Amino acid sequence: MDVTLTVNGTPHVLEIDDPRVSLLDALRQRLDLTGTKKGCDHGQCGACTVIVNGRRINSCLTLAVMHEGDEITTIEGIGTPGDLAPLQQAFIRHDGFQCGYCTPGQIMSATAMLEELRQGWPSQVTGDLGSPALSDDEIRERMSGNLCRCSCYPNIVDAIREVAGKAAEGAA
Amino acid sequence: MKAFDYARAATPADAIGTDARIIAGGTNLLDLMKLQVETPARLIDINHVGLDGVERDGEGLRIGALVRNSDLAAHPAVRQDWPLLSRAILAGASPQLRNRATTGGNLMQRTRCYYFYDVDAPCNKRVPGSGCGAIGGVNRIHAILGASDHCIATYPGDMAVALSALDAVVEVEGPGGRREIAATDFHRLPGDRPDLDTELQPGEMILSVRLPAPLGGRQIYRKVRDRRSYAFALVSVAAVVTMRAGRMDRVRLAFGNVAHKPWRAPAAERMLTGQAPSPELFARAAEAVLEGARGQGHNDFKIPLLRRTLAAVLAEAVQETE
Numbered sequence: 001m002d003v004t005l006t007v008n009g010t011p012h013v014l015e016i017d018d019p020r021v022s023l024l025d026a027l028r029q030r031l032d033l034t035g036t037k038k039g040c041d042h043g044q045c046g047a048c049t050v051i052v053n054g055r056r057i058n059s060c061l062t063l064a065v066m067h068e069g070d071e072i073t074t075i076e077g078i079g080t081p082g083d084l085a086p087l088q089q090a091f092i093r094h095d096g097f098q099c100g101y102c103t104p105g106q107i108m109s110a111t112a113m114l115e116e117l118r119q120g121w122p123s124q125v126t127g128d129l130g131s132p133a134l135s136d137d138e139i140r141e142r143m144s145g146n147l148c149r150c151s152c153y154p155n156i157v158d159a160i161r162e163v164a165g166k167a168a169e170g171a172a
Numbered sequence: 173m174k175a176f177d178y179a180r181a182a183t184p185a186d187a188i189g190t191d192a193r194i195i196a197g198g199t200n201l202l203d204l205m206k207l208q209v210e211t212p213a214r215l216i217d218i219n220h221v222g223l224d225g226v227e228r229d230g231e232g233l234r235i236g237a238l239v240r241n242s243d244l245a246a247h248p249a250v251r252q253d254w255p256l257l258s259r260a261i262l263a264g265a266s267p268q269l270r271n272r273a274t275t276g277g278n279l280m281q282r283t284r285c286y287y288f289y290d291v292d293a294p295c296n297k298r299v300p301g302s303g304c305g306a307i308g309g310v311n312r313i314h315a316i317l318g319a320s321d322h323c324i325a326t327y328p329g330d331m332a333v334a335l336s337a338l339d340a341v342v343e344v345e346g347p348g349g350r351r352e353i354a355a356t357d358f359h360r361l362p363g364d365r366p367d368l369d370t371e372l373q374p375g376e377m378i379l380s381v382r383l384p385a386p387l388g389g390r391q392i393y394r395k396v397r398d399r400r401s402y403a404f405a406l407v408s409v410a411a412v413v414t415m416r417a418g419r420m421d422r423v424r425l426a427f428g429n430v431a432h433k434p435w436r437a438p439a440a441e442r443m444l445t446g447q448a449p450s451p452e453l454f455a456r457a458a459e460a461v462l463e464g465a466r467g468q469g470h471n472d473f474k475i476p477l478l479r480r481t482l483a484a485v486l487a488e489a490v491q492e493t494e
Contacts, residue, residue, distance in 0.1 A: 018175065019176065019215070046266065055271040056267065060200060060271065061202050061269075061272070062203070063198065065217075067255060087289070121242065122251065123262055124401070129259070141269055141401055144266055144267075144400075144402040145269065
């Protein structure tokens with residue numbers, strides 16, 4: 001079965017002979033986009049987070065054949081070593097990682113999370129289900145699908161808060 | 173993962189009446205397939221059949237089976253008029269999973285425990301007749317209500333607990349036509365067939381979930397668990413309470429992770445309805461919920477935990493609606 005995936009703006013036609021191929025494995029092994037990491041391979045750690053049609057999902061828990069025609073953004077589409085995205089710069093500035101294995105997933109998740117906040121999506125810590133205000137509690141809750149075994153959580157929250165704050169100032 | 177054939181459905185009719193396993197978000201099914209707990213020979217992908225809208229249905233709401241959990245929880249009408257449902261959904265899983273998981277698929281997630289996941293352990297749900305590793309084994313997360321000698325697993329979801337309390341209806345279609353199943357009756361008790369989680373028959377597919385008119389009042393979903401986020405409940409309580417002249421007028425109570433299905437508590441609801449709230453009454457209501465409750469050893473703590481969580485939820489519910 002041929003599957004067309006548009007990844008970071010470039011269409012790719014993949015011949016998928018065995019439908020068992022996860023989206024994660026297709027990205028890493030067929031398109032050599034190894035920035036997206038395989039951690040638990042069961043949707044528990046968030047290392048494989050990519051953005052599909054504007055939504056962050058676990059690429060390990062979905063089949064490549066289920067994404068015909070979808071637009072996928074991976075960490076390679078967010079920034080490059082010479083042109084880092086603001087979140088990537090903030091993670092470096094705030095020391096938001098040690099080993100770095102979870103970092104692409106953290107960045108992808110945070111990127112989509114800031115958009116969800118902008119759209120006013122509530123979380124379980126949004127008391128009245130109204131328009132959520134940016135707070136450390138909201139950041140922690142909304143990033144709960146991304147684990148960091150080095151436990152850099154305080155610095156990850158600092159990095160995201162800084163970028164979210166700048167985005168809010170820019171919008172004001 | 174065992175090999176399988178894959179097909180895409182263009183319309184619901186393509187998926188109804190087939191022997192293929194339906195895949196929507198896939199967040200539970202693919203997880204179980206990787207472990208070979210689930211080994212379907214054929215998958216039919218319903219992500220492109222439509223059924224992804226939320227629309228007004230008289231005073232109620234009709235939610236398509238393919239509406240993603242994130243969209244449902246953030247829907248303005250749900251937040252406004254059925255906040256219990258938003259809160260329950262947001263208490264479950266992670267943002268990435270909620271972005272993918274669907275309304276119908278959430279209902280179809282397996283009732284399960286860690287012996288179900290362990291293909292080397294006996295499990296009557298996975299392999300009927302093989303026994304139950306959890307009875308007499310490690311059973312901290314297991315059922316205190318409605319269990320059988322064959323299975324003590326719990327239904328782990330949150331959304332369905334809220335749907336039960338809200339008197340939602342599941343609309344399904346099979347080769348024989350359409351029918352409706354009350355959300356409270358959609359999941360089964362284990363009995364001697366723990367391999368069957370729901371009342372959905374082979375060949376049937378969920379089309380939508382219908383919410384009746386809003387109940388109003390104070391709506392609380394309290395989930396007690398080992399960590400604050402992204403963990404299954406040990407005990408959860410869904411409560412809707414409206415007040416009139418200092419008395420509880422309408423009361424809906426459902427409990428999560430205490431049984432093989434969301435556990436609605438009609439006797440406790442009747443006991444509270446029309447009464448003035450008091451700690452003594454709340455304690456009696458908890459005893460009504462817990463009639464027949466039995467711990468398995470490691471999960472004995474769930475009995476007092478349910479009692480205390482219910483008392484706290486009711487105290488909050490009546491305080492804020494007076």
